Amino acid sequence: MTINEIKTLLTQEKLPTETITQLAQDPRAGVQKLLVSYQKRQAKLASKKAAFEKRFDYERQFWAKKQVVAGVDEVGRGPLAGPVVTAAVVIDQDFDLIDVNDSKKLSAKKRCELYPKISEEAVSVAVGVKDAEVIDKVNIYEADRLAMAQAVNNLDCSVDALLVDAMDVPVALPQVKLIKGDAKSNSIAAASIVAKVFRDKLMADYAKIYPEYHFEVNAGYGTKEHLAAIRQYGPSPIHRKTFAPVSEFYQ
Known part of the structure; x- marks a missing residue:
């Protein structure tokens, strides 16, 4: 085979051992360089798969x-x-999206690619949303808990227990609270992706209503530009009145 043919061959995810052995005996430097790159990719993929399997440990107990x-x-x-925004996701043993991980470790493009795949592969997916008015009324922690309960209650299947990222959900179900759970559990990781993509889309929609704050870029976080827009235009109806420096406008 030519080096270009071998290059194409080595783009496959898995090759027979005999093929690798034959290529290892090829005297051409270009072939050996391609083989080294292939073996590195294989090792990286194996590590990724092992980490993915490890993130099923808590689910497997149930x-x-x-x-x-x-x-x-x-x-x-x-x-x-x-x-x-919160999400609740139920997966089973057939879930095989090995790219699912803590949403903060993924690019926006990868999260958006995974979102519909999670919705398709998961047994059930649901979201919970509590707006700025609720946040200002009960505080962010309680609003978060209420949104989590809403997501769980919106699932279209019955659930026996919850795996939660370091929170306590006000529902009558056994719960395992995991610190940095989105890096330890595939179902929590899937939920983190769903919640993130859902909220980013929501904020992009709000940006069309309140374009001066550029919510499509900052998602409501206090960037330098966002803070400047608040000083210039004042808070919008979706700003959190109890959060500084927004709260300064309501004193």
Whole structure:
């Protein structure tokens, strides 16, 4: 084979051992360079798959008991504007999206690619939303808890337990609270992606109503430009009145 043909061959995810052995004996430097790159990719993929399998550990504890468990996560506790959004996701043993991980570790493009795939592969997906008015009324922590309960209650299947990213959800279900749970559980990671993409889309829609704040870029977080817009135009109806420096306008 030519080096270009071998290059194409090595783009495959898995090759027979005999093929690799034959290529290892090829004296051409270009072939050996391609083979090294292939082996590095294979090692990286194997590591990624192993980490993905590890993130099923908590789910498997419930599956072993024939129980349905949902992963729950949130996004939007820190912004000055917009709602807090939560998601609850139920997956099963057939879930195979190995790119699913803590949403903060993924690019916006990758999150958007995964969102519909998660919706398709998951047993059930639901979101919960609590707006700025609720946040100002009960505080962000309680609003977050209420949104998580809303997401769980919106699932279209019955659930026996929850895996939650370091929160306590006000529903009558057993819960395992995991610090940095989106890096430890695939169902929580899937929920973190769903919540993030859903909220980003919501803020992009708000940006069309309130374009001066550029919510499509900052998602309501207190960037330099966002703070300047608040000083220039004052808060919008979706700004959180109890969050500084927005609160300064209501004293």
